[in-house]
Amino acid sequence: MKECNTTCPYCGVGCGVRAEVEGAKVIKVVGDGDHPANAGRLCVKGTALAETLGDEGRLLHPQLAGERVSWNHAIDTIATKIRQTIETHGPESIAMYLSGQLLSEDYYVANKLMKGFLGSANVDTNSRLCMSSAVAAHKRAFGEDIVPCTYADLDTCDLLVMVGSNAAWTHPVVYQRIVAAKKDNPDKRIVVIDPRRTATCDIADLHLQIKPGSDAYVFSGLLNHLQNNSAIDEEYVARHTRGLPDTLAAIGDLDMDTVAESCGLDPIELNRFYSWYANTDRTVTMFSQGVKQSATGTDKCNAIINCHLATGRIGKSGAGPFSITGQPNAMGGREVGGLANQLAAHMDFSPAEIDRVQRFWEAPDMIDAPGLKAVDLFQAAADGKIKFLWIMATNPAVSLPDSDMVKRALERCEFVVVSDCTEQTDTATHADLLLPAAPWGEKDGTVTNSERVISRQRKLVAPTGEARPDWQIITDVAQRLGLKQYFDYPNPAAVFREHAALSGFENEGSRAFDIGALAQLSDEEYANMEPIRWPVRTNDDDSEPLADGRFYTADGRAKIVPLVPELPQAQNDITVNTGRLRDQWHSMTRTGRVPRLSQHRDFFSISVNPEDAAKAGLVEGDLAQLENSLGMVRGLVMLDPGIARGQSFIPIHWSEQFSTLGKVSQLIPAVTDPVSGQPQSKFSCANIAAVPVACWGMVFSKDPLQAEGIDYWSRIAVKGGYLTIIADGRSPARVAEFLKQALADKKQSVSAYSDAEHGDLREVSSNNGRISHALFLHPDRNALPLRAWLSTLADQTPGWELLAGFSSERPDTGKMICSCWEVGETEIVTAIAAGASSVEALGDALKCGTQCGSCIPELKAILYSEDEQIRNAG
Amino acid sequence: MKQRLLIVGAGMATAYLLQQLDQQIHDYCITVVGDEEDVCYNRVLLSNLLAGENSEDDLHMLQAMERVQFIPGSRITDLGTTARIAFSENGESFPYDKLVLATGSSVARPDTDGTELKGSMVFRSLADARELHTLETCGKRAVVIGAGLLGLEAAHGLVKLGFETCVVHRNPVIMNRQLDSEGGSHLQQELEAKGIAFRLSSSLKEIRANDGRVSAIELDDGSVEVCDLLLFASGIVPNVQLARRGGIDADRGILVDAYLRTSKPGVFALGECCEFGQQGFGLVAPIRRQAEVLARYLCDTPTSGFAIEDYPTQLKISGVDIYRAGELDSDAEQIVLRDSASGLYRRLVVRDNRLVGAVLVGDKRGGTWYSELIREGCDISALRNSLIYGKEVAEAQLGAAA
Incomplete structure (x- = not known):
């Protein structure tokens, strides 16, 4: 057995993990006690990492139009398609859509190839959906995309304001750190601002349950309050900022009562928050997707930052606006320039910067302007303007808003390449060419977490099948295009050195992102690289960015950005909020395979306020449908009094692989923030209705059940197979008839139970002493066997006794x-x-x-x- | 003086009666006259004996009893019911104070020529079993007429003995008196798996002989089944000749009242030879009850008398358990369980939330409980979901739900 330190591939906390590898298998993953992000702690997803590896569901070989092809043929095909498409339609007709799951090295070569050598800036990333409003706000305020905080500030602050963040579920390790810090310092106050009462509110001294999207009112009102209560740091404002008067003018006479009304808050509670803020120097405002995924996300982020700038609470210990990112390498992607509106290494599109990067790359086909951002990029494909699209390590068919538009884009685009580790995804089904990419644990590189710490992800085992790391696939294509001299990297260390060198190239303090000192790392040093927070300058200056009050704008001052708060307009019955669940990750391509990660929340569900549910005639567990002009989702009703009336919460994780009509992006319009291009994924509207169900069912099956044609189904992995819940408007007898084909299996013995009068139909079929499927149908879902029992079927001896649907020996442990x-x-x-x-x-x-x-x-x-x-x- | 109790017939009914009398206080001097050489053996186990699964010793039903004299191998042929005396074939006379007729039944042979040929026989007695045991079986074929209990038991024994065995049955369903068609077909599959072949919806048309021995039979569809042994098992006929000769009223069976009294004073009848409420009796449970009633009556112990109850049918055929209780009305609600691996089949019939019938093939566990539920007419709504899995499961589930 060997041990290897690496970094968790899930959220932006970027926890260090220690993997125990035996032979070619990762047998266990534990927290790395020496990593600054987590000091040994891990959340349940990280703990279950070893269970996500293995061959199951993996894409093993390149596939062209569904046929296995050689890598050589695949690379040739891409090179040819790129060349032909550019020749025929110009460089703007090609695009890449990248991912916060990629490592910085992958990102770097993709960005370099597109922006420097193929002449297209149409390279964007799913980080657009996650934190681009924070990037835009940082750039507007600081002149550069700088996160001015570290996790240590969460320990040392006296007031922590958490906005649009359910960190208890989405960033559990950071959350636990906050819990521990509050325990150490009982005077530390925590305010949660969120339209939902989430698990995070557990530690809140105050929860401001605002109306969806009203965050900017809270912070604009706060700025007014600070101004009116002499809580502005006049000296800091005078020396290091500009724009405060304009901003105050823009806010006008927004008073506390107006704010309270706009936000749906009790003025007393709002006032309590304002006075805590006004009186606490060491204040951190931690903000996340709830703020950023908005049509006014950039303004909201700036509204938060404005208050910190006006009070000088930035660049100091225990103070600052702190954007927490969603993905493991969203930050790394920003650093290399993986967004269409960034050039590279935190440089923009000014002529000087374009020239600098062009010289560094020796690039022949340098772009001169930003490209299309994610939603626009897919809209362009849907409009027939993008002819070649290469998607890496992401599942836009699930994650982008307006899924139907995305589907049209993937169908219309002439050539779609998808690099992924999973064979079956909603996006992969539209690919012309599928490339097996090496996933976490099978490749080397670096990631940057939310506090600017660069950590190594290390290869633990050999790639499965013919999988290759993305940086290698991209450079192979580049070389096939005749660009060998520019893309001749022997290993990811070489890519990293070049990336580090570019960050330091003609920098001289002009850009905060500077890891120039790492450009000299030897392969061995790169292999053993410890986690390190940037900047890592060549000149021994190890000061934290913004600590000196100097910003990266033309005049070195931060900008307090004038803005006018706006509320999103609700049109239908109910507003739709979206987000993550505790134990799942993205479109479940990894976590969906791990039985224990589906135990906290099993089947696709929609959370609503109990009164709204009652009004729609729905009780817990009923099947509900949310529909608007874009599409529809169907899920089981979960009553949640933590959700305010008129609202709903739908998790983002479900794709067509795990549920029918479970993609919440079906309901999300392609509305984006005008500055950042980030979609408004946290706000949509829909009508809610009960879906009549004549037949409920639970199916355990060794192989995934093909349940297409059933009104509602949702599937989880359980030990030795899958468990699918179904609900349908037809009678159990008709549903049984319908499922017969899907469940047909030769050489099997069948035990069947039927109480036709009550629509109670059950069937257990086995093959060679192992259960191949077990089907339970009933008009009343409460009459179905419990999930806990169904999840054990792989271990049970087949027999008619199982038709009873429970075992008296095995106690049910409940949810x-x-x-x-x-x-x-x-x-x-x-x-x-x-x-x-x-x-x-x-x-x-x-x-x-x-x-x-x-x-x-x-x-x-x-x-x-x-x-x-x-x-x-x- | 002690009362003389004469029992004619030494079959199972007699064995039950003697067991019951043994539990009573009485001063009868009991004589049992039987026409077989063997007395009071368990006829139900004959097929097991044939199959080599039981020994003759296993068949004995009684311990030695005081005050009971057995006279085997003697056939009573005449009765003087006024003088209260019985006469045997060889002229012996048996005066009695009380007479119990337990003459049993015989297998009906069809009125086709050739039923007395060599190789054509019935399987009813220990003697028959012994005879079958002496036969050469290797490569031989047997045909059994009748797929009721008797025929199937015989077929099971014959297969075990080494015969290639085919059962011919008039009805499309085997055991059609006890089972519904699906239960019959489940049982049939089980039996086929054990080597018994079936010709259903068929009846015997002609017996063919060769050299004075049965060589084949022709069925009503003209097809021919070659056979070395032809065994009749198509229904039983109560033995009423003796009663008739004694002037005792008999219809299909000897008519008795609730205390098993016949039309003649001091004469009783029980078991397969009797008829009560226009019903005959072939199963163990009601006959045991008759024995109990009669023993108490004879000993002046109060008894509620015999009544027609829906006695559940409980059988084991060729190792396959069969249980049937109540009515199998197909218009009522049906709960059905089928298991292809074990050949298990269960059907429960429910009307107005009450269990009214049950048939179990392959595993009779729970049968007694179903009979109870049927008899008591309990509302089974709360148990319905797991009723078919038996009492323990149903009650555990009820407990879990509570």
């Missing part, structure tokens, strides 16, 4: 609360009854909550509700 230790609600309730009266006591008794800690809010909720029941009973 999974702690995924790390697999502790269910029933066990927790039992332990509470037995005297465990705190989260700690539960941890001692059951271990729940003792690893990643992301279930602690739920543990507390259960403790509270059990306590309440006892009080009521008493």
Whole structure:
């Protein structure tokens, strides 16, 4: 066995992990105690990393039009297509769509090839969906995309404002760090600003449950309040900023009452926040997707930054506006210039910068202007303007808004290349050429996390099948295009050195992003590189950016950006908010394979306020449909009193691979922020209706069930197979008939149960002593066997007794609360009854909550509700 | 003086009666006269004996009993019911105070020529079993007429004995008196898997002989089944000749009342030879009940009398359990379970949330519970989801849901 340090591929926290590798297999992943981001902690997704590896569902060979081809043929085909497309339609007809999952080295060569050698700036990334509004706001305010905080500031601040962030679920390790810091310093105040009462509110001293999209009102009003209460740092403003008067003028007489009304807040609570803010020097405002994924996302980010600039709370310990990114290498992508409106190494499109990069690259076909941003890029493809599109490591058919438009784009574009590690994705089904890319654990490179720490992702095992790292695929294409001298890298270290050199090239303090000192790393030093926070300058200057009050604008001053808050307009019954769940990642291509990660939330569900549900005639677990002019989703109703009336929350993870009509992007219009181009994924509107169901079903199957044609289905991985829930308007008998073909299997023995009168149909079929499928249909979903039992079927001996749908021997542990230790609600309730009266006591008794800690809010909720029941009973 | 109790017939009904009498306080002097050489053996196990699964010893039903005299190999042929005396074929006379007729039944042979040929026989007694055991079986073919309990049991034994065996049955469904058609076909599959062949919806037209021995049969569709052994098992006829000769009222069987009394004072009848409420009896459960009633009546112990109940049918054919209780009305609601691997089949019939019928093939666990539920007419709504899996599962599920 060998141990290898690497970096987790999930969120932007960028935790260091230690992988234990035995032979060609990663057997275990634990937190790296020496990594600055997590100091050994890991969330449940990271803990389950080893379970996401392996051959299952992997794309193993290049496939052209569905046929396996050689790499040589695939590279040839791409080179030919690129050359022909440029010759016929010009360079702007080709595009690349990259991903925050790529490593900086992959990103660097893709960006260089497109912008320097193919003459197209149409290279954008899914980071556009995640943090481009923060980038735009940083650039407007600071002159450069600089995150002026580190995680240590979360420890040292006295007031932490979390805006549009459910860090408890989306950045669990950072959240646990905040929890620990608050425990160490009980005076630390935490304010959560979010339209939902999320798990993160568990530690909040104050939760401002604002109307969706009203964040800019809160912070514009705050700026006014600071001004009116003499809380402005006049000296800082005078020395280091400009724009405050204009900004205050733009805000006008926005008073507290108006803000409270616009945001749907109690003025007393709003005032409490304002006075805490006014009176706390060490304030960090941590903001995330809830702010950025908006048609006015850039303004919202600037509204936040404005308050920090006006109070001089930036570039100091325990103070600053802190954008937390979603993806493992969103930051690295920004650094190399992976966005269409960045050039490279934090340089823009001024003639001097274009010239500088052109000289550095010795580039013959340098672009001279920004390219198309994600949504525009796909719209252009849908309009027939993009003829060649290469998508890497992302699933835009699921993640981009207006899925139908994206589908049209993929269908209309003449040649679509998709590089991915997964064979079946909603995007891959539209590819002309599929390339097997090496995923996490099979390739080398670097990523940058939300606090500017560059860490190595290391190759742990050999690539599966014929998979290759993306940087290599791209440089192979470049070389085939005759660009060998510019793309002749023996390894990712060489790419990294060039990237580092470009960051330092003619820099001399003009750009904060400077890792010039790393341009001299030897291959061995690169191999052993420890996590390091940029800047890493050649001149021994190790000061933090912005600490000296100097900004990267023309005059060295920060800009306080004038803006007028706006509210998104609701049109239908209910507004749609979207986001991540605790245990899933993106379109579930990785996490969807791990049974325990589907235990916290299993099937595609829509969370709504209980009163709205009642109004629509819906109870928990019913099938609901949300529909607007763009499309429709169908999911199981989850009642959530933490969601305000008139709102809904839909997770982003479901694709056509895991559910029918589970893609929330179907409901999201392609509305983007005018500055950043980031889509407004957090706000849409739809009408909600109950979907009549005559037949509910649960199907365990060894292989994924092909349930197309069923009104609603959603699938999770369980041990040894899959579990699919189905709901349909037809009778159980008709549904059984319909499913017969999908479940047909030769040489099998079948046990069947039928109570036709009650529509109770059950079937267990087996092959060589192993269950191949088990089907349970009933008009009443509560009559179906429990998921916990169904999930054990792979281990059960086939027999008619299984048709009873439960085993009295195996106690049902209830809804999974702690995924790390697999502790269910029933066990927790039992332990509470037995005297465990705190989260700690539960941890001692059951271990729940003792690893990643992301279930602690739920543990507390259960403790509270059990306590309440006892009080009521008493 | 002690009362003399004469029992004619030494079959299973007699064995049950003796067992019951043994539990009563009485001062009868009991004589049992049987026409077979063997007395009171378990006829149900004959096919197992044939199959080599049981020994003759296993078939004995009684321990040695005081005050009971057995006279085997003697056939009673006449009765004087006024004088209360019975006469045997060889002229012996048996005076009695009370007479119990337990003469059983015989297998009906069809009225086709050749039923008395060599190689044509019935399988009803230990003697028959012994005879079959003496036969050369290797490469030989047997045809059994009738796929009721008797025929299937015989076929099972014959297959085990080494015969290639085919069962001919008039009805398209085997065991059609006990099973529904699907249950029959499940059982048939099980039996086919064990080597028994079937010709259903067929009846015997002609027996063919060669050299004085059965050589083949022709069926009503003209097809021919070659056979070395032809075994009749197509229905039983109560043995009522003796009763008739004694002037005792008989229809198909000897008519009895609820206390098993015949039309003549002091004369009783039970078992397969009797008829009550226009029904005959061939299964163990009601006959045991008759034995109990009669024993109590004879000993002046209060008894509620025999009544027609829906006695569940409980059988094991060729190792396959069969259980059937209540009605199998196809218009009512049906809960059905089928298992291709084990050949298990269950059907429960429900009307107005009450279980009214059950048929179980392959695994009779739960049968007694179903009979209880049928008899008591309980509302089964709460148990319905798991009713078919038996009492433990249903109650556990009910518990889990609570």
